[in-house]
Amino acid sequence: MSWLGPEEWQAVALSLRVATVASLFGLPLAIGMAWLLARKRFPGHGLLSAATHLPLVLPPVVTGHLLLMTFSRNAPLGGFLDRIGMSPAFHWTGAAIAAGVMAFPLMVRAIRLGFEAVDPRLEQTALTLGAGRLSVFWTVTLPLILPGIIAGGALGFAKAMGEFGATITFVANIPGQTQTLPLAIFSLLQVPGGETAASRLVLMSILIAVGAVIISEILARRAQARLLA
Amino acid sequence: MSLHVAFRRRFAGLSLDVDFDAPNGVTAIYGPSGCGKTSSVNAVAGLLRPDAGRIVLNGHTLFDDRVNLPPNRRRIGYVFQDARLFPHMTVAKNLDYGARFAPDPADLATRSRVIDMLGLGELLTRRPAGLSGGERQRVAIGRALLSSPQLLIMDEPLASLDPARKAEILPYLTRLRAAGGPPILYVSHAMAEIAALADQLIVMAEGRVTHAGPLTDALADPIAARLIGGSEGGALLPATIAEHSADDLTRLDTPAGALWLPRAPLAVGEQVRLRILAHEVMLSREHPQGLSALNVLPGQVLQVSTGADKVLVQLQLGQARLLSAITARSAQALALAPGAACFAILKTVALIQTG
Structure with a gap:
């Protein structure tokens, strides 16, 4: 990657780290939430569903500000994390939190569709074969x-790779700390003569996005083929 | 084994109030669609929660006002109308699914016996998507059996198959019955299947049990035959292949006496069932002369039951009971009354292979 300067490369690496952490930690939570929304009926179901979708409809700057308030030293959660030295403020973990929160509704939506496509009669059948609820989930629902x-x-x-508004509001734009790929592009476009470097990062951004789509497409096809072959 | 079922459950359009016992062997639950057959077996399996009642299997309470065991702790195998195989697993993985949860999983010998009995050996590495409807249903039966159930429920297992596939599966089911597997609750609205498989018959209508008892008795009983409806009444006789004659006939020994049928491709000594529908039995007060029918048996009238359409005459023939459906005019002309001696002319006798 010699065509990228060290600072540019730093932004790419940071973005990959932030997006990977955000989606890896977000995924189990999204699976749980999608299961809850797809399979359970309870008072407040509609409210929870709406709350899950909030980051999708709120202006990102608002989401960023809400995160800032939640994790500020004066707030209970932020104060606690600060005391144990894990405050995400102006730290790359904060960028990951912002990216994860923004990506969460998209993950929940896709997985919820998956849950709704699973025939509940298959799970019922697994029960009659002696599998407990948890075993049914692991051996039937999850693979499907x-x-x-x-x-x-x-x-x-x-989504996490491209997150901009909430990240810059929550953890600012510190090179090497919180300056992810989109933030770096934004900064380069603010200075005269930065267009060339910005274009390189734009190209990098496109490559990563296309790569992610292709890899997920291959994996999804493989998973689908197992059901049909 | 013993299964005792008594429960109530109200639905929007139907109120179920079911009470029956099922002993060993195959107990068929028969009735028109919507009468509550499937809901009844679902309650036994734990897939439907009754409003009140008691369900006891082999002395273990599955449901009462304090207990409601989840389906996975009832040890009841269930073969659904649609096979419901797990699409992400091979046939072998589907078959072995239940074993890992069973307290006494089927050993390897049992596994290969079930695979042989159901003809699944060739299919083990295949995936459900590539199987025919009949193959899927056979895998579903094997999968349920290998979960070592105390009771096997089969809900219309043949209903979604075309006649050719039905004919393909039925021998496997009779083999399963002959192999002495777990007791079976067999839901069906096809009396032909029930006649081939069942030992006990439970008739349901509008959420209630209207008749329960041994199948052979029910089919030869005018009141039960009317509940079963249509032209399904008659007799079901256990029979043994006795000899094959030179002129291509087969003699069968039955409790009603010896019967001759067109040569059957079965060995002497094999056990079969014979089904003799009521409208295939003619009656004569004297021994008929110059008649082409092969099977004419002497007997005695037990009861004459006059219904809306036909008169059903119950006969004692040897150790067996038969039904004959005749018109009211014939009944009067023959002066049939309990105790009257008469001859039954069997026009058609259907042979059902059971092993």
């Missing part, structure tokens, strides 16, 4: 929604 999980993961990863 694998294509949905892969799609959700890829979508979440791509």
Whole structure:
């Protein structure tokens, strides 16, 4: 990657780290939330569904500000994390949190569709064969929604790679710390003569996005083929 | 084994109030669609929660006002109308699915016996998507059996198959019955299947059990035959292949006496079932002369039951009971009354292979 300067390369590496962490940690939570929304009926179901989708409809700067308030030293959660030395403020983990929160609704949507496509009668059949609820989930439900999980993961990863508004609001734009790929492009475009470097990062950005889509497509096809072959 | 079922459950369009016992062997639950057959077996399997009642299998309470075991702890195998194979697993993985949860999993010998009995050996590495409807249903039966169930429920296992596939599966089911597997609750609205398989018959209508008892008795009983409806009444006789004659006939020994049928491709000594529908039995007060029918048996009238359409005459023939459906005019002309001696002329006798 000699065509990228060290600072540019730093932004790419940071973005990959942020997006990977955001989608890896977000995925299990998204699976749980998707299961809850797809399979359970309870008071407040509609409210929870709407709340999950909030980051999708709120202006990202608002989401960023809400994160800032939640993780500020004066707030309970932020204060606690600060005391144990794990405050995400102005730290790459904060960028990962912002990216994860923004990607969450997309992951939940894709996985929820997967849950809704699973025939509940198959799970019922597994019960009659002696499998407990948890075993049914691991051995029947999860393998059947694998294509949905892969799609959700890829979508979440791509969204996390591109997250801008909430990240810059929450953790600012510190090179090497919180300056992800989109933030670096933004900064380069603010200075005269930065267009060439910005174009290189734009190209890099496109390559990563296309790569993620292709890999998820291959994985999803493989998972689908197992059901049909 | 013993299964006792008594429960109530209200639905929007149907109120179920079911009470029956099922002993060993195959107990068929028969009735028109919507009468509550499937809901009843679902309650036994734990897939439907009754409003109140008691379900006991082999002394273990599955459901009462304090207990409601989840389906996975009832040890009841279930073969659904649609095979419901796990699409992401091979046939072998589907078959072995239940074993890992069973407290006494089927050993390897049992596994290969089930695979042989159901003809699954060639299919083990295949995936469900590539199987025919009949093959899928056979895998589903094997999968349920290999979960070592205390009871096997089969809900219309042949209903979604075309006649050719049905004919393909039925021998496997009779083999399963002959192999002495777990007791079976067999839901069906096809009396032909029930006649081939069942030992006990439970008739349901509008959410209630209207008749319960041994199948052979039910088919030869005018009141039960009317509940079963249509032209399904008659007799079901156990029979043994006795000899093959030079002129291509086969003699069968039955509790009603010896019967001659067109040569059957079965060995002497084999056990079969004979089904003699009520409208295939003619009656005569005297021994008929110059008649082409091969099977004419002497007997005695037990009861004459006059219904809306036909008169059903129950006969004692040897150790067996038969039904004959005749018109009211004939019944009057023959002066049939309990105790009257008469001859039954069997026009058609259907042979059902059971092993």
